Amino acid sequence: xxxxxxxxxxxxxxxxxxxxxxxxxxxxxxxxxxxxxxxxxxxxxxxxxxxxxxxxxxxxxxxxxxxxxxxxxxxxxxxxxxxxxxxxxxxxxxxxxxxxxxxxxxxxxxxxxxxxxxxxxxxxxxxxxxxxxxxxxxxxxxxxxxxxxxxxxxxxxxxxxxxxxxxxxxxxxxxxxxxxxxxxxxxxxxxxxxxxxxxxxxxxxxxxxxxxxxxxxxxxxxxxxxxxxxxxxxxxxxxxxxxxxxxxxxxxxxxxxxxxxxxxxxxxxxxxxxxxxxxxxxxxxxxxxxxxxxxxxxxxxxxxxxxxxxxxxxxxxxxxxxxxxxxxxxxxxxxxxxxxxxxxxxxxxxxx
Amino acid sequence: xxxxxxxxxxxxxxxxxxxxxxxxxxxxxxxxxxxxxxxxxxxxxxxxxxxxxxxxxxxxxxxxxxxxxxxxxxxxxxxxxxxxxxxxxxxxxxxxxxxxxxxxxxxxxxxxxxxxxxxxxxxxxxxxxxxxxxxxxxxxxxxxxxxxxxxxxxxxxxxxxxxxxxxxxxxxxxxxxxxxxxxxxxxxxxxxxxxxxxxxxxxxxxxxxxxxxxxxxxxxxxxxxxxxxxxxxxxxxxxxxxxxxxxxxxxxxxxxxxxxxxxxxxxxxxxxxxxxxxxxxxxxxxxxxxxxxxxxxxxxxxxxxxxxxxxxxxxxxxxxxxxxxxxxxxxxxxxxxxxxxxxxxxxxxxxx
Numbered sequence: 001x002x003x004x005x006x007x008x009x010x011x012x013x014x015x016x017x018x019x020x021x022x023x024x025x026x027x028x029x030x031x032x033x034x035x036x037x038x039x040x041x042x043x044x045x046x047x048x049x050x051x052x053x054x055x056x057x058x059x060x061x062x063x064x065x066x067x068x069x070x071x072x073x074x075x076x077x078x079x080x081x082x083x084x085x086x087x088x089x090x091x092x093x094x095x096x097x098x099x100x101x102x103x104x105x106x107x108x109x110x111x112x113x114x115x116x117x118x119x120x121x122x123x124x125x126x127x128x129x130x131x132x133x134x135x136x137x138x139x140x141x142x143x144x145x146x147x148x149x150x151x152x153x154x155x156x157x158x159x160x161x162x163x164x165x166x167x168x169x170x171x172x173x174x175x176x177x178x179x180x181x182x183x184x185x186x187x188x189x190x191x192x193x194x195x196x197x198x199x200x201x202x203x204x205x206x207x208x209x210x211x212x213x214x215x216x217x218x219x220x221x222x223x224x225x226x227x228x229x230x231x232x233x234x235x236x237x238x239x240x241x242x243x244x245x246x247x248x249x250x251x252x253x254x255x256x257x258x259x260x261x262x263x264x265x266x267x268x269x270x271x272x273x274x275x276x277x278x279x280x281x282x283x284x285x286x287x288x289x290x291x292x293x294x295x296x297x298x299x300x301x302x303x304x305x306x307x308x309x310x311x312x313x314x315x316x317x318x319x320x321x322x323x324x325x326x327x328x329x330x331x332x333x334x335x336x337x338x339x340x341x342x343x344x345x346x347x348x349x350x351x352x
Numbered sequence: 353x354x355x356x357x358x359x360x361x362x363x364x365x366x367x368x369x370x371x372x373x374x375x376x377x378x379x380x381x382x383x384x385x386x387x388x389x390x391x392x393x394x395x396x397x398x399x400x401x402x403x404x405x406x407x408x409x410x411x412x413x414x415x416x417x418x419x420x421x422x423x424x425x426x427x428x429x430x431x432x433x434x435x436x437x438x439x440x441x442x443x444x445x446x447x448x449x450x451x452x453x454x455x456x457x458x459x460x461x462x463x464x465x466x467x468x469x470x471x472x473x474x475x476x477x478x479x480x481x482x483x484x485x486x487x488x489x490x491x492x493x494x495x496x497x498x499x500x501x502x503x504x505x506x507x508x509x510x511x512x513x514x515x516x517x518x519x520x521x522x523x524x525x526x527x528x529x530x531x532x533x534x535x536x537x538x539x540x541x542x543x544x545x546x547x548x549x550x551x552x553x554x555x556x557x558x559x560x561x562x563x564x565x566x567x568x569x570x571x572x573x574x575x576x577x578x579x580x581x582x583x584x585x586x587x588x589x590x591x592x593x594x595x596x597x598x599x600x601x602x603x604x605x606x607x608x609x610x611x612x613x614x615x616x617x618x619x620x621x622x623x624x625x626x627x628x629x630x631x632x633x634x635x636x637x638x639x640x641x642x643x644x645x646x647x648x649x650x651x652x653x654x655x656x657x658x659x660x661x662x663x664x665x666x667x668x669x670x671x672x673x674x675x676x677x678x679x680x681x682x683x684x685x686x687x688x689x690x691x692x693x694x695x696x697x698x699x700x701x702x703x704x
Contacts, residue, residue, distance in 0.1 A: 001376065008375040008590050019591065020372020023360040023544060024353065025666045058412050058546050060586040063569040094568050186587060192375060194410050194546040194589030214566045216446050217415040234412040235538060237546030237589065238360050239371065314377045 001308075002339060006136055006164060006290060006316045007186035008193055009333030014250070015191055015243045023238045031238075032230030034245045039227065041248035042199055045256045046162075046181050047172030051202030055223035056195060056244075058237045061163040061184040062090060064196035067218035068159050068180045069094045069130065071208045077101065077127045080156070082113060082147075085137035086319065087161065091130040098214065102130075109322065112284045113142045118150045128157040134165035137318070139292035139328060140284040141169060148176040157204060163187055163196075167251060168263045168289035168332065179204040185240050188263065188289060189247050190333035195240040200224075263288040266331045270340045277344070278351050290316070291329045298324040303350050311346040353660075354691060358488055358516060358642060358668045359538035360545055361685030366602070367543055367595045375590045383590075384582030386597045391579065393600035394551055397608045398514075398533050399524030403554030407575035408547060408596075410589045413515040413536040414442060416548035419570035420511050420532045421446045421482065423560045429453065429479045432508070434465060434499075437489035438671065439513065443482040450566065454482075461674065464636045465494045470502045480509040486517035489670070491644035491680055492636040493521060500528040509556060515539055515548075519603060520615045520641035520684065531556040537592050540615065540641060541599050542685035547592040552576075615640040618683045622692045629696070630703050642668070643681045650676040655702050663698045 003010050011019075024031060039054040048054075057064050069091070073079060077100055081092045084107035095102040103126075105117050129151050134141050144160070151158040159180045162171060166183035173181055179201040186193035198220075200208070208220045222233040251259050267288040274281055280294040293315075295303060300318065304327055307313040316328040329343070355362050363371075376383060391406040400406075409416050421443070425431060429452055433444045436459035447454040455478075457469050481503050486493050496512070503510040511532045514523060518535035525533055531553040538545035550572075552560070560572045574585040603611050619640040626633055632646040645667075647655060652670065656679055659665040668680040681695070 003374075003377055005377045007587060008377065011374055016372050016374065020368050022355075022363055022368065025355055025357045025360065025668075027669065028660075028666075058410070058415070059569065060410050060588070062586045063410070066567065066569045090568070097564075097566065097568050097571075184587070186590075192544075192589065192591040193587045194592065212449075214449065215418065216442070216449050217411065217418045217570075219449075234414045235359060235536070235545045236412070237544065237592075238538075239544040239591075240546065240589075308380075314380075316377075317379065 001312050001314055003314050004329045004335065004343060005314055006328060006330050009186065009190050009330055010335055011190050012334045014246055018243050018246055019192060019239055026236065026238050034241065035227065035230040038241065038245050038248055041252050042197055045167065045248065045251060046199045047174050048199050049174040049201060052199055053205055053224055053227065054197055054199045055220055055227055056197045056232065056236065056241065058194065059196050060193060061182065061196050063218065064182045064198055065091060065161055066094050067220060068182060068198055069100065070098055070213040070215060070218060071211055071220040072157060072159065072180060072204055073100050073128055074211060075099060078125055079128045079130055080105065080121050080126045082131045082142065084113065084140055085135040087132040087135055087137055109138060110282060110284065115146050118146065122154065126154055126156055128159065130159050132161040133171065134169065134287035134289060136164040139282065139286055139290055141287040144171055144176045152177050164289045165287050167256065167259050169287050170260055173199060185244060188332045189244060191243040191247060192240045195237045195244065263331060266335065267291060269337050270329065270331065273344045277348055289330065289332050293327050293329060294325060300324050300327050303327060306350045307346065313343060313346060353664050353666055355666050356681045356687065356695060357666055358680060358682050361538065361542050361682055362687055363542050364686045366598055370595050370598055371544060371591055378588065378590050386593065387579065387582040390593065390597050390600055393604050394549055397519065397600065397603060398551045399526050400551050401526040401553060404551055405557055405576055405579065406549055406551045407572055407579055408549045408584065408588065408593065410546065411548050412545060413534065413548050416534045416550055417443060417513055418446050419572060420534060420550055421452065422450055422565040422567060422570060423563055423572040424509060424511065424532060424556055425452050425480055426563060427451060430477055431480045431482055432457065432473050432478045434483045434494065436465065436492055437487040439484040439487055439489055461490060462634060462636065467498050470498065474506065478506055478508055480511065482511050484513040485523065486521065486639035486641060488516040491634065491638050491642055493639040496523055496528045504529050516641045517639050519608065519611050521639050522612055525551060537596060540684045541596060543595040543599060544592045547589045547596065615683060618687065619643060621689050622681065622683065625696045629700055641682065641684050645679050645681060646677060652676050652679045655679060658702045659698065665695060665698060
């Protein structure tokens with residue numbers, strides 16, 4: 001089965017080799033060294049400014065989203081949430097659950113986020129913004145520049161869920177004044193799921209130090225403190241941390257620019273061939289991480305099932321109202337141009 | 353390096369083989385089948401009564417402890433916490449953080465939990481009890497019978513952290529009227545860390561349905577609902593779930609009684625040889641999962657370091673006041689009697 005999914009994705013040989021090895025005990029100087037090296041690398045690869053820190057959570061992306069919200073904000077805050085799909089709605093749900101005042105900018109399917117959407121909230125006392133820079137459920141990549149300018153102008157803390165965008169799309173924490181950048185292991189890093197990370201700006205760290213979040217497990221003061229000596233407060237996903245160490249070093253060697261270029265080429269190579277098929281692409285900007293395919297005849301789920309059953313290929317199905325309309329093709333992980341060519345041919349056969 | 357640790361532990365070949373394989377996509381009927389099979393097996397192996405359910409969380413044990421507390425209890429409850437070490441203190445901390453009224457029974461190091469400790473709380477309106485049935489930080493195994501009788505008499509909900517006791521020691525949820533039994537992947541199951549589970553009685557499920565916990569990520573209503581069709585609400589630790597499926601089936605085939613017997617024999621085999629050494633065992637009842645060693649000359653950490661550096665053996669060091677006094681020898685995972693004999697010889701050499 002070949003995976004063109006949103007995670008887990010096709011893993012690289014070195015990752016599987018590490019995953020298949022006996023795990024070490026983690027309360028050791030050797031493990032601390034790995035954790036600190038990973039912190040340094042994610043900071044470097046995300047363009048984090050001086051004074052930034054990183055924490056690693058044993059949790060899926062939603063856990064890291066919730067941890068960011070409850071550690072950075074409280075009842076005195078007023079947040080702006082961009083909800084252009086199910087992951088944006090999740091940020092809104094997290095604010096609801098924790099009774100954090102917020103307004104939600106809801107986008108219709110296909111609607112492109114623009115500066116106009118933000119105008120009504122300008123100068124209205126908002127203290128923070130929550131955005132999934134790549135809304136994975138639709139594939140829309142928002143314009144970080146618009147968001148970043150607005151936050152700077154309004155003195156807002158900017159939290160970016162980059163779970164399916166980190167290392168796929170251009171983003172630099174310093175350039176875009178991002179205060180918290182969230183990522184997960186099973187996306188571009190192509191590792192086992194179960195590990196998420198947050199890179200945190202200096203001023204966001206200061207907020208964390210002053211807050212008492214409504215969770216012990218997600219109390220980031222504890223993670224920041226223990227991370228000073230490279231240790232996690234609770235037993236971490238040791239195996240996935242070792243996989244991450246290897247992958248971050250590999251990407252660190254080629255550099256973030258080359259990495260994003262590679263993702264861009266892969267995505268473009270695939271998209272160039274779409275006109276051959278009876279399929280449309282959405283009109284909004286896309287991440288290099290995946291390509292949403294729109295099926296004109298409402299047969300998305302049928303195509304998904306036939307590709308799985310007859311061709312050994314798994315695309316990413318959609319939920320809710322997009323179920324019959326959209327499939328998403330992941331470009332993350334160990335996917336070659338040949339794999340993509342093969343997918344195009346098989347998609348063509350299924351659509352015939 | 354041979355691990356006699358509290359987790360991760362020495363893994364079995366089949367686990368490493370699964371861990372080293374490409375992960376599948378999880379929004380599929382095949383994955384649902386695995387999740388449902390695992391639910392059935394953990395229920396069976398824990399002696400869960402009819403109407404019980406199980407959920408799997410992508411989190412370490414502390415996450416599952418917090419999830420249990422915030423989903424089962426609220427500000428209307430009054431809890432009794434047994435704190436005989438750092439994991440008991442963690443339960444108390446979780447109650448503090450969530451402003452849940454509680455009394456804590458604090459045990460001195462070496463003090464055995466008895467019925468007398470509970471007498472002052474009898475008939476005082478307590479609604480629930482939180483206990484780490486094996487307090488991993490000291491190795492004391494509490495008497496589930498005492499706790500269970502007290503909870504039944506007082507109509508209390510009984511939450512048992514069995515993270516380092518499940519499948520090592522005798523415990524039957526039905527026989528002991530346990531309402532929530534917490535376990536983690538990296539202990540007796542000897543899997544990768546990062547996955548925890550909770551087996552939940554019918555009346556505890558009813559409590560969950562009525563509560564709105566202060567977390568989206570740990571909202572167990574969502575896990576219970578999605579688990580009806582074998583799916584997790586958020587991307588799970590897919591690899592560890594596959595490892596768990598394999599291990600639960602293996603243990604399911606030999607049965608829980610034979611499994612606990614095997615752990616008992618391993619622990620006893622090791623303990624019988626302790627008199628050869630200048631080491632004491634604590635006077636309290638012990639779990640079959642690990643043996644705490646008390647070093648009379650305050651040289652525990654030195655022994656730990658020499659075993660690591662000179663003998664390729666990792667025992668479990670202690671934190672806090674027990675740092676120089678105690679090491680713990682794990683019997684979980686792929687440890688043979690030969691490994692234990694070898695450890696005894698090397699411990700003797702280091703202690704000479």
